[in-house]
Amino acid sequence: MPAPTPAPSALPARRRAGRPTAAILDQDGITTAALELISNKGYDGLTMAALARSLGVAPSALYNHVASKDDVLLLVEDHLAAMVDVSAFGVEPWDAAVRRWAWSYRDVFSEHTPLIPVIAVLPVANAPKTLAMYEAVTAGFRDAGFPEEKIISAIVALEAFVFGAAYDVTAPEDIFDAGNLAEQVPNFTAAVDRLALERHARPTDVAFSLGLEALITGFGALRG
Amino acid sequence: MPAPTPAPSALPARRRAGRPTAAILDQDGITTAALELISNKGYDGLTMAALARSLGVAPSALYNHVASKDDVLLLVEDHLAAMVDVSAFGVEPWDAAVRRWAWSYRDVFSEHTPLIPVIAVLPVANAPKTLAMYEAVTAGFRDAGFPEEKIISAIVALEAFVFGAAYDVTAPEDIFDAGNLAEQVPNFTAAVDRLALERHARPTDVAFSLGLEALITGFGALRG
DNA sequence: GATATAAATGAATGGCATTCATTTATTGGT
DNA sequence: ACCAATAAATGAATGCCATTCATTTATATC
Numbered sequence: 434m435p436a437p438t439p440a441p442s443a444l445p446a447r448r449r450a451g452r453p454t455a456a457i458l459d460q461d462g463i464t465t466a467a468l469e470l471i472s473n474k475g476y477d478g479l480t481m482a483a484l485a486r487s488l489g490v491a492p493s494a495l496y497n498h499v500a501s502k503d504d505v506l507l508l509v510e511d512h513l514a515a516m517v518d519v520s521a522f523g524v525e526p527w528d529a530a531v532r533r534w535a536w537s538y539r540d541v542f543s544e545h546t547p548l549i550p551v552i553a554v555l556p557v558a559n560a561p562k563t564l565a566m567y568e569a570v571t572a573g574f575r576d577a578g579f580p581e582e583k584i585i586s587a588i589v590a591l592e593a594f595v596f597g598a599a600y601d602v603t604a605p606e607d608i609f610d611a612g613n614l615a616e617q618v619p620n621f622t623a624a625v626d627r628l629a630l631e632r633h634a635r636p637t638d639v640a641f642s643l644g645l646e647a648l649i650t651g652f653g654a655l656r657g
Numbered sequence: 658m659p660a661p662t663p664a665p666s667a668l669p670a671r672r673r674a675g676r677p678t679a680a681i682l683d684q685d686g687i688t689t690a691a692l693e694l695i696s697n698k699g700y701d702g703l704t705m706a707a708l709a710r711s712l713g714v715a716p717s718a719l720y721n722h723v724a725s726k727d728d729v730l731l732l733v734e735d736h737l738a739a740m741v742d743v744s745a746f747g748v749e750p751w752d753a754a755v756r757r758w759a760w761s762y763r764d765v766f767s768e769h770t771p772l773i774p775v776i777a778v779l780p781v782a783n784a785p786k787t788l789a790m791y792e793a794v795t796a797g798f799r800d801a802g803f804p805e806e807k808i809i810s811a812i813v814a815l816e817a818f819v820f821g822a823a824y825d826v827t828a829p830e831d832i833f834d835a836g837n838l839a840e841q842v843p844n845f846t847a848a849v850d851r852l853a854l855e856r857h858a859r860p861t862d863v864a865f866s867l868g869l870e871a872l873i874t875g876f877g878a879l880r881g
Numbered sequence: 882g883a884t885a886t887a888a889a890t891g892a893a894t895g896g897c898a899t900t901c902a903t904t905t906a907t908t909g910g911t
Numbered sequence: 912a913c914c915a916a917t918a919a920a921t922g923a924a925t926g927c928c929a930t931t932c933a934t935t936t937a938t939a940t941c
Binding site: 547550554564567571572587595596601604612614619625628631636637646647650 | 771
């Protein structure tokens with residue numbers, strides 16, 4: 434049967450199918466809209482349908498510009514990588530530069546932990562800004578006298594710590610409350626209670642600092 | 658209209674609805690079936706439908722024993738926590754015990770990275786075996802002369818590193834291949850190539866060892 | 882023996898990413 | 912100046928997924 438003639442939609446000037454004067458969508462716009470959506474509704478709210486809606490477009494239109502939802506996540510990841518602070522490398526001493534980099538790396542991704550499984554396994558060739566971050570860090574290590582064969586390993590180790598710590602930031606405060614099992618784990622409970630007495634900074638920041646300083650000290654000793 | 662009388666199913670002795678002589682399902686059986694399924698089909702294959710099928714049961718039956726799929730993941734996680742090797746604490750020296758614990762922790766969860774977002778944020782009260790692991794580690798730190806107020810922070814930091822490293826294990830080998838962007842990141846590319854010349858162990862193991870030894874050294878100095 | 886309960890069934894439900902045929906304005910070639 | 916190819920949109924499927932619900936019934940409890 435012939436398709437019924439669509440009633441000429443009088444109301445909200447609905448766009449008709451077909452190539453428009455200028456493309457509505459591009460990867461930059463999709464990235465920006467995704468970030469906005471994530472910021473407002475979190476990663477649960479980031480659906481292809483919601484993303485399309487926020488761009489005033491049908492969901493299927495997105496697939497002219499990205500291959501999949503994972504592709505969207507990759508775009509977001511690469512955008513965030515550019516926000517990580519590598520500016521101290523080559524300016525400040527090596528240890529201070531690492532410290533700045535690692536803290537900002539953690540802070541950026543602690544708001545975006547659902548990306549971590551994506552990044553951790555992402556070939557860098559698909560993420561130019563991420564690659565640029567690695568380049569800056571690598572150059573910083575090299576110029577600081579780091580033996581070349583250990584640079585990547587050191588960065589990988591630091592990154593592992595950063596990613597794990599990013600999760601930790603999002604954990605509930607009472608994650609270590611053993612509840613009614615407390616009597617069965619006296620050492621653990623005592624240590625948790627003891628930590629709670631220290632009221633300096635967020636526990637997650639204390640742990641991050643403790644680990645990061647150990648890594649910086651340990652890696653610093655490798656420099657020639 | 659009245660429900661049509663169901664034909665008395667002659668064939669595969671299909672179970673009828675209603676309370677059976679003994680419960681078919683329990684949390685242990687669900688956990689075991691989930692692990693089997695994960696082992697065979699990976700986490701993508703772990704659906705409530707597949708889990709139910711492997712148990713010879715309707716999907717909805719699972720919900721008499723678990724509240725949600727996340728609940729299943731929690732059961733799996735706690736089972737795995739019991740496989741982490743804490744046996745060296747109190748037997749071997751502190752640094753050797755930490756080494757054994759961290760390596761085995763990483764190895765166990767590198768096969769189960771989809772659990773990491775669950776664990777990292779999981780209140781320990783819901784995971785008794787995980788809690789038992791923490792108790793053993795905490796006692797080991799305390800007996801090694803670790804100041805009590807730093808024990809939890811040190812464990813959290815080590816755990817963060819372990820989780821991040823577990824992801825790294827699953828990364829593709831050529832993750833650092835910059836492809837056609839290689840010229841734009843000369844330092845990075847050189848460092849990646851230089852590492853490739855070292856053919857001792859898996860790169861992921863080299864990085865883990867490097868980071869872990871730095872953490873052990875750094876934390877070891879905190880002992881009284 | 883009556884009643885309540887636990888544990889199963891199977892049929893919805895609603896959300897999700899993704900695919901596909903179709904439409905049409907623009908671009909580039911002749 | 913026409914014409915073919917293409918890019919970019921639509922909207923209607925598709926199939927998978929977790930979860931809910933009314934219903935059934937064997938067993939346990941009073």
